[in-house]
Amino acid sequence: MQAGLLDGVQYGDTVLEARGITKRFPGVVANDHIDFEIRAGEIHAILGENGAGKTTLMNILFGLLQPDEGELYIGGKRVEFRSPLDAIDLGIGMVHQNRKLVSAHTVIENIILGRPRAGTVLNLKRAEEEVNELCERYGFKIDLRAKVWQLSEGEKQIAEILKALYRGAKVLILDEPTSALAPPQTKNLLASIQAMASDELAIVPFITHKLPIVLEISDRVTVLRRGKVTARLETQDATEESLARQMVGREVIFRVESTKVETGKRILQVENLSTRSDKGFLALKGVSFSIREGEIFGIAGISGNGQHELAEVLAGLRKAEEGQVILEGQDITHSSSLERWRMGVGYIPSERVDVGSIGDFSLVENVAMNFYFDDDFSGPGIVNYGDIRQLTEELISEYDVAAPSPDTKAKNLSGGNLQKIILARVLARKPRLVIANLPTQGLDVGATEFVRNKLVEAKEAKAGVLLISEDLDEVLSLSDRVAPIYEGKFMGIIPGDVAKLEQVGAMMAGLRLEGNIIEETGDT
Amino acid sequence: MWEFIARSLEASTIFTVAALGELIDQRSGILNVGIEGVMLFGATFGFIAAQSTDSYLLGFLVGIAIGSLLGLLHGFFSVTLGADQVVVGMGIWIFGFGLTTYIGNPYTGPLGMERVPPIFGLSPFFYLGIVLAAVSWFTLSKTNLGLRIRSVGENPSVAEVSGINVTRTRYLCVTIGGMLGGLAGAIYSLFYNPVWNYNFLMGWGFIALALVFFSMWNPWVLLGGSLLFGTLWQLSLNPQLVLPGLLSRYIWRTIPFAVTIGVLLIISTAWFRRRWGAAKPEALGEPYVKE
Numbered sequence: 046m047q048a049g050l051l052d053g054v055q056y057g058d059t060v061l062e063a064r065g066i067t068k069r070f071p072g073v074v075a076n077d078h079i080d081f082e083i084r085a086g087e088i089h090a091i092l093g094e095n096g097a098g099k100t101t102l103m104n105i106l107f108g109l110l111q112p113d114e115g116e117l118y119i120g121g122k123r124v125e126f127r128s129p130l131d132a133i134d135l136g137i138g139m140v141h142q143n144r145k146l147v148s149a150h151t152v153i154e155n156i157i158l159g160r161p162r163a164g165t166v167l168n169l170k171r172a173e174e175e176v177n178e179l180c181e182r183y184g185f186k187i188d189l190r191a192k193v194w195q196l197s198e199g200e201k202q203i204a205e206i207l208k209a210l211y212r213g214a215k216v217l218i219l220d221e222p223t224s225a226l227a228p229p230q231t232k233n234l235l236a237s238i239q240a241m242a243s244d245e246l247a248i249v250p251f252i253t254h255k256l257p258i259v260l261e262i263s264d265r266v267t268v269l270r271r272g273k274v275t276a277r278l279e280t281q282d283a284t285e286e287s288l289a290r291q292m293v294g295r296e297v298i299f300r301v302e303s304t305k306v307e308t309g310k311r312i313l314q315v316e317n318l319s320t321r322s323d324k325g326f327l328a329l330k331g332v333s334f335s336i337r338e339g340e341i342f343g344i345a346g347i348s349g350n351g352q353h354e355l356a357e358v359l360a361g362l363r364k365a366e367e368g369q370v371i372l373e374g375q376d377i378t379h380s381s382s383l384e385r386w387r388m389g390v391g392y393i394p395s396e397r398v399d400v401g402s403i404g405d406f407s408l409v410e411n412v413a414m415n416f417y418f419d420d421d422f423s424g425p426g427i428v429n430y431g432d433i434r435q436l437t438e439e440l441i442s443e444y445d446v447a448a449p450s451p452d453t454k455a456k457n458l459s460g461g462n463l464q465k466i467i468l469a470r471v472l473a474r475k476p477r478l479v480i481a482n483l484p485t486q487g488l489d490v491g492a493t494e495f496v497r498n499k500l501v502e503a504k505e506a507k508a509g510v511l512l513i514s515e516d517l518d519e520v521l522s523l524s525d526r527v528a529p530i531y532e533g534k535f536m537g538i539i540p541g542d543v544a545k546l547e548q549v550g551a552m553m554a555g556l557r558l559e560g561n562i563i564e565e566t567g568d569t
Numbered sequence: 570m571w572e573f574i575a576r577s578l579e580a581s582t583i584f585t586v587a588a589l590g591e592l593i594d595q596r597s598g599i600l601n602v603g604i605e606g607v608m609l610f611g612a613t614f615g616f617i618a619a620q621s622t623d624s625y626l627l628g629f630l631v632g633i634a635i636g637s638l639l640g641l642l643h644g645f646f647s648v649t650l651g652a653d654q655v656v657v658g659m660g661i662w663i664f665g666f667g668l669t670t671y672i673g674n675p676y677t678g679p680l681g682m683e684r685v686p687p688i689f690g691l692s693p694f695f696y697l698g699i700v701l702a703a704v705s706w707f708t709l710s711k712t713n714l715g716l717r718i719r720s721v722g723e724n725p726s727v728a729e730v731s732g733i734n735v736t737r738t739r740y741l742c743v744t745i746g747g748m749l750g751g752l753a754g755a756i757y758s759l760f761y762n763p764v765w766n767y768n769f770l771m772g773w774g775f776i777a778l779a780l781v782f783f784s785m786w787n788p789w790v791l792l793g794g795s796l797l798f799g800t801l802w803q804l805s806l807n808p809q810l811v812l813p814g815l816l817s818r819y820i821w822r823t824i825p826f827a828v829t830i831g832v833l834l835i836i837s838t839a840w841f842r843r844r845w846g847a848a849k850p851e852a853l854g855e856p857y858v859k860e
Contacts, residue, residue: 145727145730159717167713
């Protein structure tokens with residue numbers, strides 16, 4: 046491989062071109078004759094749902110996979126990548142969504158890893174100077190001496206970008222760049238991306254959702270659906286609706302409007318609840334709130350601020366350190382998970398694969414896990430699999446789960462279909478309280494819409510819903526009341542119809558609501 | 570007293586050299602629990618080579634060479650074939666124990682050569698141990714190669730996408746680890762206790778292995794640990810050199826083991842375990858399969 050093909054490129058030159066890229070896996074064509082070209086200085090978004098072939102394409106561009114057909118050109122020269130190293134040498138940088146960093150090492154060690162330029166005996170000082178220069182130029186803020194495990198997701202992403210830049214990347218591929226960021230961080234990142242683009246770097250973000258971001262910063266968009274390019278547009282000609290239509294292949298209703306339901310009596314009351322995280326420190330620091338019948342209570346926050354622990358305490362999977370949980374007048378603070386299920390708590394965990402299902406079990410068995418203890422479905426010590434199978438079949442058709450049969454193993458389902466079956470078995474119990482932890486995370490546009498509608502239906506059926514989400518649009522459009530959470534505390538509780546995106550975003554980042562604080566105690 | 574100190578340092582040296590080899594192994598993510606077997610090989614073949622050629626140099630070289638071959642063997646199973654490293658290590662130990670007993674049996678008895686002369690009254694290998702600890706520390710923490718080794722041990726897939734050849738780096742480390750293991754064995758049989766008999770090593774390799782865990786993969790802590798255990802070991806053998814007439818020798822014999830229990834107690838505290846978990850190479854013992 047000859048390095049330096051991209052030396053001296055100028056604004057608007059084509060740096061990377063793909064012609065007829067095709068990749069087949071057993072039973073599926075992941076990439077079907079994909080063409081596009083990327084120019085220096087442009088931000089070229091590649092858009093597609095899960096399963097549209099984005100990951101395959103990304104891996105081909107980075108040399109992790111070799112295409113079956115088609116050619117790649119860099120600076121007009123045909124190239125073949127045998128490994129990521131070839132791609133790196135030719136100026137392609139990749140920022141992975143599942144971060145590729147050594148967590149026990151410092152940021153600077155990660156950045157210089159694999160670069161002989163840092164010297165046989167490492168010259169960290171010089172490397173730090175060089176990286177600091179990059180930081181200043183593009184507005185990144187990061188402590189280079191910090192260990193990676195101490196960093197937030199946003200900082201890890203910055204470290205990866207710096208690593209790519211330090212290696213001289215001219216084309217920067219970003220995998221879901223804003224998925225783990227709070228709104229203020231997103232704003233900073235977008236500014237940095239634009240600064241890099243104005244330095245003749247080509248930026249290629251791959252995006253599943255968050256269409257507004259595409260519209261905000263990109264120059265051009267290529268849309269993939271089922272392995273094919275379905276649209277190539279200048280961003281100025283695109284709207285959120287038109288992009289979604291191209292991605293999904295049909296009209297998508299963006300905002301699932303949460304209907305206003307007459308709220309009834311109080312279902313859940315939480316008083317001054319605290320709990321510890323797996324690592325032993327206090328993750329949830331005394332939150333109080335209540336949820337009424339027919340209400341969606343949204344908790345907005347970046348992962349790791351205690352919302353996950355809150356969900357687990359309420360589901361009975363984690364011990365409360367302090368405080369009280371009252372469900373319809375009964376103190377359930379120390380009740381077991383099973384007792385809570387029986388009393389009408391339904392828990393939709395964020396870890397679909399590890400907690401929400403057992404991969405090697407069939408769908409019938411997975412559904413049985415929420416019903417085996419019901420008298421309707423079991424005799425003395427014997428589970429009535431006939432009835433549960435019938436229920437599973439009903440759920441599969443009602444929830445439109447794409448599964449060949451009820452005996453399919455859960456691990457063979459896609460993320461969206463797995464979430465549908467988990468949702469189905471929880472809602473089929475007609476729970477009084479639904480705890481939904483990141484219910485649409487990682488789902489494509491179609492499945493997301495479906496899940497949101499079902500949560501609204503649950504609320505209309507007079508359940509109380511606790512919705513935990515990182516997606517601000519989701520929380521704001523669905524919730525009747527919103528509580529932004531930061532470092533284990535609510536930053537306030539705001540009625541959903543007056544909550545503003547900017548305000549909630551700032552509160553998620555730690556700003557306490559000033560002035561008209563609508564604090565809530567158990568008695569409101 | 571001086572004799573006791575000199576003797577203790579000689580014993581410590583063997584722990585230091587063997588454990589440093591194991592530390593380098595482990596820093597690259599490879600666990601060799603069969604270090605006792607590697608030492609047995611190095612000791613026996615070094616002993617035979619030295620005795621039959623009347624050359625210490627050749628004896629040590631053979632010890633190092635046979636150690637590197639065993640390191641490579643361990644590498645072949647655990648890196649190339651991706652086998653369970655504990656099982657492979659145990660295999661190497663049993664293999665070493667059996668084969669060296671068979672091969673060494675006709676050579677039972679003293680080496681019959683003049684002792685390697687001391688330097689400033691101390692074992693020359695003691696100085697070697699300190700130099701090796703310093704070189705290991707510097708290489709691991711200050712050089713590009715060291716960063717590569719540590720990255721391969723922490724997260725091989727990250728190392729791979731950063732352009733590091735994981736296989737080659739791990740082979741390098743198992744070879745060095747094997748060489749040091751073989752050398753440590755040869756120091757035992759050619760210098761510390763120059764007599765070949767059945768099961769002469771009595772678990773020194775396993776103590777070295779434990780020292781690596783105890784050191785939290787830091788060569789300087791490891792050096793300190795080796796000194797502690799070398800001294801305790803010597804004290805249990807010849808208490809009369811330090812405290813004549815005090816306690817029976819049976820009690821002295823139990824001391825290294827009693828201290829081991831104490832060390833285990835310290836290790837099991839939450840404070841230590843947290844730090845230990847942070848220091849442990851994350852990919853230790855896990856075979857790396859390319860994506």
